[in-house]
Structure formats: structure tokens, C-alpha cells
Amino acid sequence: MCLHAIISAQILVLHRTAIGGFTTPELQPHSIPLDQIAAAVSGGQLAVLSALRQLASEEEVPVYLVGGAVRDYVLGIPTRDLDFVVVGNATIVATELANNLSGTVTVHQRFGTATVEIDGDRVDIVTARKEAYASPGSLPKVSFSDLNDDLARRDFSINAMALPLSGESPNVIDPHGGLHDLANGSIAILHSDSFTDDPTRMLRAVRYEQRLGFQIFETTMAELKKSINEGRVPAVSGDRWRQEFQKIFDEDRGSEMFSRAIEIGTLPAIHPALSNDAGLAPLIGETGLSPCDYLAALVRDLSPDDGDAVSQRLNLPIDWARMVRDTIALKEITPTIFETASKISAICRLLDGLDPESIAASARFSQDAQLATKLRRYLDEWRLVRTALTGDDLMGMGLTPGVKIGEVLQELHSAKLDGLISSETEERAMVNQIISRGS
Numbered sequence: 001m002c003l004h005a006i007i008s009a010q011i012l013v014l015h016r017t018a019i020g021g022f023t024t025p026e027l028q029p030h031s032i033p034l035d036q037i038a039a040a041v042s043g044g045q046l047a048v049l050s051a052l053r054q055l056a057s058e059e060e061v062p063v064y065l066v067g068g069a070v071r072d073y074v075l076g077i078p079t080r081d082l083d084f085v086v087v088g089n090a091t092i093v094a095t096e097l098a099n100n101l102s103g104t105v106t107v108h109q110r111f112g113t114a115t116v117e118i119d120g121d122r123v124d125i126v127t128a129r130k131e132a133y134a135s136p137g138s139l140p141k142v143s144f145s146d147l148n149d150d151l152a153r154r155d156f157s158i159n160a161m162a163l164p165l166s167g168e169s170p171n172v173i174d175p176h177g178g179l180h181d182l183a184n185g186s187i188a189i190l191h192s193d194s195f196t197d198d199p200t201r202m203l204r205a206v207r208y209e210q211r212l213g214f215q216i217f218e219t220t221m222a223e224l225k226k227s228i229n230e231g232r233v234p235a236v237s238g239d240r241w242r243q244e245f246q247k248i249f250d251e252d253r254g255s256e257m258f259s260r261a262i263e264i265g266t267l268p269a270i271h272p273a274l275s276n277d278a279g280l281a282p283l284i285g286e287t288g289l290s291p292c293d294y295l296a297a298l299v300r301d302l303s304p305d306d307g308d309a310v311s312q313r314l315n316l317p318i319d320w321a322r323m324v325r326d327t328i329a330l331k332e333i334t335p336t337i338f339e340t341a342s343k344i345s346a347i348c349r350l351l352d353g354l355d356p357e358s359i360a361a362s363a364r365f366s367q368d369a370q371l372a373t374k375l376r377r378y379l380d381e382w383r384l385v386r387t388a389l390t391g392d393d394l395m396g397m398g399l400t401p402g403v404k405i406g407e408v409l410q411e412l413h414s415a416k417l418d419g420l421i422s423s424e425t426e427e428r429a430m431v432n433q434i435i436s437r438g439s
């Protein structure tokens with residue numbers, strides 16, 4: 001029987017209370033063979049896991065695998081990261097481990113966290129901690145604590161499970177009903193202040209929901225919407241929201257995630273201009289999309305001012321802000337592109353200077369096949385067209401240096417784009433004509 005089925009059978013007796021809690025944790029302990037976790041990872045991750053297992057078994061250091069890796073193992077899907085919690089001092093453990101395994105370690109002493117890097121693989125090791133939010137949406141105050149507090153500070157029950165690294169087949173520690181929610185396909189917060197404390201969890205909720213094919217649990221959804229209505233979203237900085245956007249950019253179902261976040265009201269609360277998901281529709285089902293694809297889809301129908309306001313709200317880096325601007329500019333010049341349908345040179349002049357990535361994104365997902373073809377031809381052929389003659393050649397033909405040279409080159413270039421000339425001989429003939437007409 002697969003793990004999922006075993007868990008489903010085990011959790012039938014559980015009943016959820018109003019918000020994320022469970023009446024009777026009658027679930028039988030669910031054990032996971034550590035060798036199976038080890039078999040699913042390799043390289044630096046395996047080296048760290050093996051060393052930590054040894055530390056936990058031989059020196060009885062309380063070390064746990066936590067979060068996504070436990071969740072994904074139970075679901076039978078590959079995991080991305082390994083996160084470990086140490087009840088004690090994670091930075092000492094991580095530093096020793098990096099030394100022993102010839103890796104490197106980055107330590108954040110204040111937070112008691114460390115990242116170990118071995119053979120290009122990164123693993124996070126953190127000290128078990130408690131978090132307290134001084135004000136809604138602010139970063140939490142951290143104090144070192146035990147495993148229970150560490151699990152209780154987390155976002156969703158499915159991410160709040162731990163697996164001790166001692167013994168062969170330890171039981172999953174699951175104080176918040178994560179196994180039950182995995183079996184039920186539910187995304188559930190651990191307490192009613194969760195979204196108020198950390199509104200970025202609103203985007204995390206849709207990310208897990210769409211990634212795993214789950215549903216945000218009813219009372220969790222009610223709390224999410226309540227936090228939006230209470231105005232919790234604007235308190236969070238653009239940088240923190242942008243980081244959540246970036247995590248969605250890395251997902252396969254990013255378009256579904258953004259659409260859902262618009263439907264629920266999170267994106268419109270981040271900025272009111274982000275309230276229309278029409279631009280995302282053509283991306284649904286597509287994988288391997290770039291940040292530019294997503295940005296273009298989100299801002300495509302905005303006015304230039306709204307586009308700038310969104311870029312500012314998310315504190316976008318310069319190149320992304322440019323993609324936003326150019327996507328909107330491209331949308332605005334689309335009617336002109338059609339008016340100048342027969343003149344390739346005129347189309348090129350409209351598109352020259354716009355970010356090619358933005359043009360490519362618009363070409364890929366434009367609903368208008370004719371426009372998409374023109375944009376693609378611009379990218380693949382037209383923008384690569386060069387005249388055979390150079391400025392030096394023109395001077396050799398009798399033109400005096402100055403603005404005129406540039407104008408003639410431009411005229412040649414346009415004529416070549418529009419198919420009026422093609423060979424160098426024809427270019428020379430055209431230059432001679434221009435010289436003799438004297439203008």
C-alpha cells in the first residue's frame with residue numbers, strides 16, 4: 001500500500017475544529033525509514049544528512065528533518081530542499097559539519113541559522129526557535145526554543161512536521177495534523193493570526209494549493225480574506241512580496257497561482273492594478289515560463305502609470321521594471337503596427353529600442369496570430385537586417401561626414417527591410433540616386 005493510502009486510512013478518526021486544530025490526535029505514529037529519505041537525495045545533501053544522522057544517533061544531538069522534505073516524502077514526490085532543525089546550537093553543528101565535509105558555511109548568528117554548501121548543494125540548518133510578531137506584517141522577534149515552538153511558528157500544517165534523525169525508522173512528529181491535511185489535500189494554517197502575523201503566507205497558500213493540487217481549507221480561506229479586509233497586505237514591504245512573486249516564477253503552475261491570488265484578492269490588495277487575470281489565461285498549462293513571461297502577463301493591460309506604480313510597489317529591479325514598461329508600450333503601439341502593416345521598416349522603427357524579451361513574451365502569448373507573427377519575424381529576421389554599405393563606404397562615394405551619412409544609411413536600411421533593394425550593387429545605385437537628387 002502506498003504511504004498516502006496508509007495515512008488516509010489512519011486519519012479517518014480525526015475531526016478538525018474551527019481553525020486548524022484537531023480534537024483527538026488519535027493518529028497512529030507514522031514512521032519513515034531514514035534510509036529511504038537518504039536514497040532520494042544525493043551529493044552534498046546526502047553527505048549532510050548522513051553526518052547529521054550520525055550526530056543524532058551517536059551523540060544524541062536532537063536534530064530533525066522538517067518542513068517541505070517530510071511533506072514531499074509522504075506525498076511521494078521529489079523534494080527541492082532539505083531543512084534541518086537542531087534543538088541546541090545549529091550554527092556550531094553546521095560549522096563543524098562544513099569543516100568535516102570540506103564544505104562552506106554561512107552563519108547568521110543572530111537568527112541561529114546556517115547554510116552549508118557542499119558540492120554546489122545547499123542545506124539549511126536552523127536552531128529551533130519561537131517567533132513573536134511585534135506588529136502585523138513586521139519581521140518576527142526570534143528566541144531560541146524547542147521543537148514544539150519551532151513547528152508552531154510555521155505557516156501550514158503540512159509544513160509543520162518533523163522527522164527525528166535518530167534510529168532507523170523514526171515516527172513523524174506531527175502536532176498540527178499535517179498528515180491528516182496531506183491525506184485530505186488541505187492547506188490549513190495553525191492559528192487564526194497566521195496571515196495577520198505574516199501576510200506573505202497568502203501567496204504561499206496559493207503556491208502550495210496549486211503546486212500540490214490541494215484546496216485551501218475553508219476556515220483558513222476565511223482567515224485569509226479577513227486579513228485582506230483588515231488591510232494587512234499593504235503593511236508588507238515590496239521586497240517581501242517580490243520575493244514571493246519570484247518563488248512563483250520558479251513554479252510550473254505559476255499562472256494558476258497568480259490567477260488564484262487575483263481571484264482571492266491578494267494581488268489586488270498588493271496593488272489595485274493587479275486585479276485582472278485575462279493576461280494570464282494564455283499561459284495556463286504552460287511550463288518553463290520566465291519571469292518576463294509572468295510580468296508581461298500581469299501588466300499587459302495596464303496603463304503606463306499603473307505599470308510604473310506596480311514596479312514601484314514591488315520594488316522591481318531595473319531590468320524587470322523595463323520589461324513592465326516595454327510590455328505596456330508594446331501593447332499601446334499594437335494598433336499602429338497594424339496601420340503600418342505593409343511597411344516592415346515602419347514596424348521595426350516602432351519596435352527598435354524595446355526589450356527583446358518583452359517582445360518575445362508578447363509574441364508567445366498574444367491571442368492575435370497576425371501580431372504574434374509580426375513580432376516573431378521582427379525578432380528572428382527583421383532586426384538582424386544590416387546594410388552592406390557602411391558610413392566609410394558612403395564617404396568613399398562622395399558624401400561628406402555628418403548627419404547626412406546617418407540619414408542615408410537609414411534610408412538604405414529601410415529600403416532593404418521593405419524589399420526595395422537587396423544586393424550591394426542596388427545599395428550603391430540607391431546612394432548614387434540620393435547624391436544626384438541632392439537632398
Ligand code: CTP
Binds near residue numbers: 069159198
Ligand atoms: N515558513 C513559514 N512561513 C513563511 C516562510 C517559511 O512558516 N513565511 C516555514 C515553512 O514551514 C516552510 C519552511 O519555513 O516549510 C521553509 O520555507 P521554504 O524554504 O520557503 O519552504 P520549503 O518547504 O523548504 O520549500 P517548498 O515548500 O517551496 O518546497
